[in-house]
């Protein structure tokens with residue numbers, strides 16, 4: 001799925017080609033403790049929430065199935081479609097990769113704070129409202145099985161034992 005059909009930040013130039021891989025780190029911070037990755041000064045501010053272990057964090061009461069739903073399907077535990085979060089990139093992660101990724105995140109150092117921020121200017125909200133921009137949850141074919149062969153993104157992860165590569169998802173050279 002192309003990002004341009006959905007992410008309101010798609011019009012912003014990315015910092016480098018490495019960003020195209022959209023690792024969790026780009027939007028949730030290197031330590032998973034939340035990151036304001038878009039602030040154009042014109043009313044569009046988007047921050048990924050703190051997804052590390054820590055009191056009061058959005059994932060504090062996550063059960064294993066909640067991780068699967070959020071990462072693969074772009075849906076929060078209460079059933080709310082997550083905005084901006086590119087779950088279409090992660091929908092077909094193998095069970096093994098997903099388990100390694102969640103294991104890695106759950107062992108990050110606990111930090112507090114870092115709530116999600118999704119503030120969109122009125123025209124962008126209108127595009128959402130009229131269905132021109134979709135959340136990942138609305139784009140994903142939720143019935144697809146995990147990809148039997150790794151996607152190019154994951155082919156670059158030579159060291160599959162260190163699952164921090166799954167979190168970063170950036171080229172390792």
Ligand code: HEC
Pocket residue numbers: 022023024025026027028046047048049051058059070071076077081082083084085086090105116117118166167
């Ligand atoms: C392009 C930016 C972006 C990337 C890349 C990204 N996320 Fe997110 N993520 C977000 C935003 C923004 C939210 C908050 C969405 C909302 O609350 O509607 C979010 C929310 C979440 C949540 C919380 C859901 C909840 O219960 O409220 C989890 C868990 C999460 N992301 C995990 C991940 C993981 C793991 C990765 C990497 C595999 C990842 N994200 C990659 C932007 C991103």
